[in-house]
Amino acid sequence: MDEATDPAHLLQNQGDHVVHNNHQDISTERREVELLEAVQDGRWERVTQIVQEGVSLQCRDTVVEEAVKRGQWGCVLVLAQLGICPGQSQLVVKEAVSQNQWENVPKLVKSCNRPELTDLALREAVNRSQWNCVRHLVNLGLLTKDQRDFVSQEAVPLGHIDCSVDLLRQGVSPGHAQWILSVVFRRTVDRMRQGLRLSEDDSKRVFRTAVRLRQWGAFKLVLQYQRPSDQTVREAMAVAVITLDHDFVQTLIRSTRNGLRVFKHLCLKEQWSTPIASLLCVNLCPQERDLAFLVAATQGLWTYALELYEDESVSKNSRRFALRRATRRGIWHLVVRMASKGVTEQNERRRAFLGVVRQGEWSWALKLLDAGVNVKKRDVRFTVQTCLCLKLWQGVVEVCLRFDALAIGKRLVRRVLQTAIRNRQLDDFVRLWNALQMTHWSDVVQSLIRRAFESRRCKFVETLCQSDELLNDLYIVNVAIEEAIAARKWNFIRNVVGDGAVSITDGQFLLILENIVSSRTSWKLVVPILEETCKNDDFDVLELLHEPPDTFDGSALAEWCAKRSFTNVSLFLRLLSKQLSGFDAELENHAETICLNFKEAAFHIAAEIGEWDLAVNFLKHLELEKYVESVLDSIWDDPIALFTLIETCRRKGLRKWAVYLGIAFHTWDIVEAEMETCSDQDLIDHTIQEAAAAGIWDLVTNIFDKCSGRDDILAEIFESAVEYGNVRYATLLLERVDFSSIFLSKSPLSSAVGSFSNREKMTRLCISAGFSPHQRLLQGSPNSPMRRALRDAKLRLVRLLHMSGSCPNSELHRLRNDQGIRAQLQQQGRQRILQYLDNAAANPASLQHLCRLTVARLVGYRRGRRERVRSLPVPEHLRDYIMFSEYSDIPSGGS
Incomplete structure (x- = not known):
């Protein structure tokens, strides 16, 4: 730094005269030098002027530290307003508190505007009982709601009314506000007893506070000195009626000139029915009608409550209160009448319905449903569960008949039907079956029949299969027979088939026969079933092919041929193959079509029981391009069967069938699906499937290399x-x-x-x-x-x-x-x-x-x-x- 800018050189040569007269033209650096010189000399007015002209933040921090040490709080306030660093601001506030500069603390907090300094100053002021400082901090509006609650806890017990009023104006939590209001009210009443006269606004405020706090004694005291308005009397009377304060209502009527005008026909005796009856005869305002309705519902005067229920002046909350009170008291006829009214909310109707169901009053619940109560899915399920727990079987049936199966849920439907089977409710089971359309839920039906067999309800299932209302629903019959085969209930099968539940012309007989044969446990059962079912029919296969009926198709032909009563399906197919092997030349038109369709059906049967030689024999008489997709459908999920069929076709000389079956995209879909399954490392039992898929690849890659x-x-x-x-x-x-x-x-x-x-x-x-x-x-x-x-x-x-x-x-x-x-x-x-x-x-x-x-x-x-x-x-x-x-x-x- 040269001599032209050296502060010491300037002070030595130019003197104080130049500094005081030309300070506006001096640079910032010179101003800071002059500021430090003024601080050392104690010229604080000059310090304040220089600071307001503008100095650096570092220089302000240095000056404020010296000003705090020397107690120059006016200069400190100016510096705080211009801005100081956070560390210095915290130091300044702490020094102001330690030196009892309480009049300057709120100004410093406002200038710094930092939450932690506000909290520090507030707590120190409260601890040292500096309530004027606390009031200034409250009125600054920088306190949070928690801080105001803290101040109220300290100020109200000590009787600082002015500070409490300031807190109410700034806002505190509802509990603290009620507490402050009650304390202030008591202090005001005490001052009135000592001769204080209030203005009209203050008296109105005191009256309303007494009503809000239920301070009837204070209200009576204020009545001795002040006269309330009509609105104040109306509010006080309403609260007194609701709280059943008989004495205070009498005081209001006797002490106020407008008390009798508000309720001029009110006859206060031992009971409340006379005042309510008189209220209904008076031209009441909407608030009074709502009040009368609430009192009637509270006192159990339901006749008057029903008369006012649909009144427009009655609020929704009042109606909700009356309906819920009637539900809790178990007055079901009132609940139904209220819920059927158009002014009742749907949510309250649902709530009333659930309350009735919960109490087991099913007859009233039905009346609510008839009244148009809209319930949700969870309400329906709750109703069914409650009726099942309370053993209200008729209620369960009515709910299931009113709502669909999706609203009830699969688990509850299964439980309801199991209960019907356990209680042997055949008629109700049939009604529920038809209403819920159970044919769409095959797993539920199988579970029901299986549980029936496990619980030894075979007679019930047999009666169910023979029911006249379910004769057209062959699905349940088929499921029952499948489950009976799995449970080895052979007598049940014989009885069901022998009693005519399954006819040979309904398309289900062959399926039953296949299920029995595939079980491979009771071959001897086939013969009596066939004999009992077809004992009156004696048709020959070849004669039937010559003269087929008009309504006869190829898929039913195999079923008609089953009346030959062979004990083994494999033997039955072999004989049919021999009978039809040389018969194609004699067939014409419709008979030829029937024969081809029959051979297709016979192929599927042979494939299902694993008779591949017979299956290939039937393929000889089928058209390749027409039936290849149908052949693949029968072995869709079994690569082993596909590989076996291809090998058998090649061995039997059906090279064209083998080629088509080997290269079809349908075949590769099977292989690819099997490949995806075998990619799971947890499945270790796919060795045979892998070998079959590899065999198909071997056929395709080595034998049919030139296929498109x-x-x-x-x-x-x-x-x-x-x-x-x-x-x-x-x-x-x-x-x-x-x-x-x-x-x-x-x-x-x-x-x-x-x-x-x-x-x-x-x-x-x-x-x-x-x-x-x-x-x-x-x-x-x-x-x-x-x-x-x-x-x-x-x-x-x-x-x-x-x-x-x-x-x-x-x-x-x-x-x-x-x-x-x-x-x-x-x-x-x-x-x-x-x-x-x-x-x-x-x-x-x-x-x-x-x-x-x-x-x-x-x-x-x-x-x-x-x-x-x-x-x-x-x-x-x-x-x-x-x-x-x-x-x-x-x-x-x-x-």
Whole structure:
């Protein structure tokens, strides 16, 4: 700093005269020097002037510290208004409190405007009983609601009325407000006893406070000195009537000139019925009518309450109170009458209905439903549950008949029907069955019949199946017979079929026969059933084919043939096959169609019982293009059956059927669904299904290589196998299919890295097969395999891809410098993957490893890759090196 700007030099040469006369032209730095000089000399008026002209914050902090030490609070207030640092503001407030500068504390708090300083000053003022300071702090409006409540707790007991009034104006919690109001009111009444006269506004305020606080003694005291208005008397009378204060009502009528005018016909005696009756005869205002209704409902005068219930002046809250009171008292006829009124809210109607149901008054609940009460689903379920618990069976039936099954719920419907079976309520069960449309809930029906058999209610189920109202509903009969077969209730089946519940012409007989035969436990039962059902019919199969009835179709033909009474369905089908084998030449028009439809039905029966030789015999007489989809429908979920049928067709010489069944997309849907199922590692019992699916692939890939659409099917199945992690299926395909001429829509290596399971095994399989990210695809993959492995944070896959050459060095450097990937890995805590990337990028692969990658890429990824490597004229260890054998067991380094 030179002499021109040196403060000491200026003070020495120019003197005080220049400083005082030219201070407006001096720079900020000179002003601060003059300010420090004025502080040292104790010229505080000059200090205040210089501070107002403007100085730095640091200089203000220095000055305020000196001003506090010397007790110059006027200067401190000016500095606080201009702004000081938070630390200095807290120090200033503490010093002001310690020096008892209570008149300056509110000003300092207002200037600083910081919540913690406000709380500090408030608590210190309360603790030291500085109530004037507390009032100033309250009136500043900087206190929170909790702080005002705290002040009220301290000020009201000590009798600081002015501070309490200020708190009421600023606002406190309702409990504190009521407390402050009562204390202030008592103090005011005491002052009136000592001769204080109030103004008109103050007296009105005192009257209303006495009514609000139910201080009738104080009200009477104020009546001696002041005269209340009509509105005040009306409010006091209303409160007194509601609270049943008989004496105070008499005091009001006798002491006020307008008391009799308000209730001029009120005759106050021992009972309240006379005043209420007189109130109804007077032209009351709306508030008085609402009041009269509440008093009538409270005192149980329901006749008067019902007369006023629909009055417009009665509020919703009053109606709600009356309805709930009647419900609690159990006056059900009043509840029904009130709920049926149009002015009652729907929510209150529902509440009344539930209250009636809860008390078990079902007859009144029905009347409420008839009155138009709208209930919700949960109310319906609550009603059914309550009726079941209270054993109100008729109420359960009525509710189920009024509402649909979805509103009641599946569990409650099952419980209701089980109760009907347990109580042997056959008629009610049939009514509920028809009303709830139980045929849509097959699991509920099966559960009901099963529970009936378990609880030894076979006779009930038998009577139910023979009911006239359920004869057209064959579903329950079929379910009952299925459950009877599972429970081995053979006598039940014989009785139901023998009594005519199942007829041979209703389309259910063959199904029952198949269920009995498929159980393989009671072959002898077939004969008596057939004899009892068909004992009056004696038709021959060949005669029926010659002269079919007009309403006869091929699907029913097999059922008519069942009356031959063969004891074994397999034997029955063999005989039919022999009878129809040479009969096609004689059939014409309708008879031929019937025969073909019958053979289709017979094929399905043979397939279901596993008679594949018979099934193929029936296929000989069916048209291939017309019936191939129907044949596949019968074995939709069973790849073993499909494989067996294809093998049988090939063995029997039906090559065309075998080809179509093997390459149909319908077949590959089965295989793909089975493949997805076997991808679950918890399922270990699919060995036979896997062998069957592999057998179908073997047929397709080795026998029918020239079939159209084969490449697309194989590509789709292979991609699905890789995606779902089916190592077994993918290995079988790679061994049987040459993928050199098949274009894939996805990169197998990328799919293997992101497969649902067995990621590491599938990635090793694809690498050993020669797949790479650089192969030809129908559509490009947006992510490379390495990027996908980094996104999933799989260290073992990252190592495997890097060692096998699936990630070039250029891509490795790009991925290493990708900020998005690094941020994601750091966020997941995958530091070891980042270290591996850095080490791999810093240490390039050796020339030997690069040569190995080049040779492996030249070998290709076609079928026979391993054989081509083995045929190379190199030592055995080099062949293993080319096939990445040393990476077969990569040590674990984390996920």
